[in-house]
Amino acid sequence: MAKADQKEMDLPPRPELFEFHGVSMIHYFTDNWESVQNFQAKPDDIVIATYPKAGTTWVSHMLDLLYFGKCSPERGSSMPIFERVPFLEFCVPGLPTGVEVAESMTSSPRLIKTHFPVQFLPKSFWEQKCRIIYVARNSKDNAVSYFHFDRMNMVEPEPGDWPSFLQRFQEGKMVFGSWYDHVKGWWEKKQTNPKILYLMYEDLAEDMGRELDRVCSFLGLSLTEEERCKVIEGVGFDAMKKNSMTNYSTIKVMDFKISPFMRKGKVGDWKNHFTVSQNEQFDKEYKKKMTHTTLRFRTEI
Template sequence: MAVNSNITKTDASSHENGKDWATKNGGSVPQSSCRLTGGNDKNAVTLLNDNALACPTFHESVSRKRFEAYVNGLIEPHYWKGILYPGLYFKPQVFVDLQNYPFQPDDIVIATYPKSGTTWTAEIVSLLMHQADESYAKSLDISERVTHLEAPPGLSVKNLNSIQKPRIFQTHFQHTYLPPAIMNSRCKIIYVLRNPKDVAVSFFHHHRMAKDLGNFDKDFKHFLSLFLEGRVVCGSWFNHVKTYWKRRDDSNLLIVRYEDMKNNLSQTLMNISKFLGISLSDAQIMEVNNLCTFDKMKENERVNRNWVPSFDTTKSTFIRKGIIGDWKNHFSQEDDHIFDAIYQLKMKEISDLKFIYE
């Protein structure tokens, strides 16, 4: 999950974990109803009841203690429309204020489930919108060129007004929960899909390094059980993907696949350029292609976020491997069978969606 460069100088150690924050703001940590209290707006911090948490799977049921332990590790956790978020960078009041913000038709929104290629796509779109100008890309951190909706500059929605056009945003909101003005303005949305097994692995390593996510110290199998139940920040991968896939025929929505970006980046660049109405020469497309290879991204300090204080890069790096099929180094045979069974159960109504897994 990306953070905004204007706020990353915050020392995460000065913030409360889930247990301390919930206790301070009105009671115990989530009990049978998994409720977190607090926040400035009652609509921003909501109840996730037992029925919402219940999720039929073939996996051994995730114990409530396991989920509570996960929530307790987060810094200032809260719910927005039933979805869990950490509060170090994602503030409840921002979520509320976004509902009335006047987005414009020329705004561009990059939407993803975490660890699906968000930063990669952000760098691509930034370069395409500025005619492959490398000097521009090197002059500003990616979070200054592409603004995270949930973590705007200064953690205030009013600061979105000062962003220079063309404004490029990124978000982890499900399509259902995008701010109304994004939907009404018909601004262009790019949704990035990645195969869920690699997403789970990448999100696991991100949890290990991110202080606001508790520097997760359990093993991958433990994390996978939470991921499959949708009991992680940003909610269920399955629900997230379905909300966008069902809108795939919308004229203002382009679905991009992570695996296509890996296998044929130049074609993906041309597809995005056409969707955004950008005219670039073959040489400019090639320049963007060269600047956005994985190795270039990993060594680029304007993109790799290694400087973020809340990231422990001794545990993992923000841009880690970027390969297709790393899940095979983490999944046991049992994990793989369970994942496939759950996938078939949860995604049965959109059987036309296929992924490349290796």
């Protein structure tokens, strides 16, 4: 985006990455640190945790439809997703913080999203034994999606070109840190915590009905066939892309002339971005970093 355009939109310059408790962050997600860490969870709160661009909005909308679609069918088409599912650590001047939005919610359960690595989650969520749904996406597609997101989102750092972005992605110099640390940290926590359901983006893309059944089983929900079909239809990529309450088109910091927030939603789009040598180098690095984990991903379905 040209500097003049940015000025017209009255936007501050793009933020710089800095090291925060061992994780690369930007001030928009650390400025409210104390309030976030002191956030008081309720036992029925449900947390949607992901690394950025791993299916957060998809699963947020799914849970909102599951809990409120029947009693408030207009909610999904009249209330933006960031009001229905507040982003806990969000703190941008001139807008309510994620904590404020969450604390003002009267609906129950409260659905709350975070991109925090596992060690940053406020302790009250663990103390209250809240249920947490973590969504992970294969590293190659995640990197591509994050690149296009950073291009169009003015509150993210300047992404630079694709080769330099990919290099930084592998080094973990991204907002919310290393993809490797993030997915592995939550995976390890899941091994000892039955309140965490770990979903794969690729599984959701392959068979939404099957994954929806897993989610319902985890949350103790039962749906009629009609309700189930409505949720599956509501979370379809095309339906969400067209819905201004889920596609973030109402947010001025996102420049849809550069790229839509919901771009393709496909598994395997990385093949359109990685060169042969980038792919070989990435695979080599990936193998090193993922040696000591039982976590496995699919890069195509």
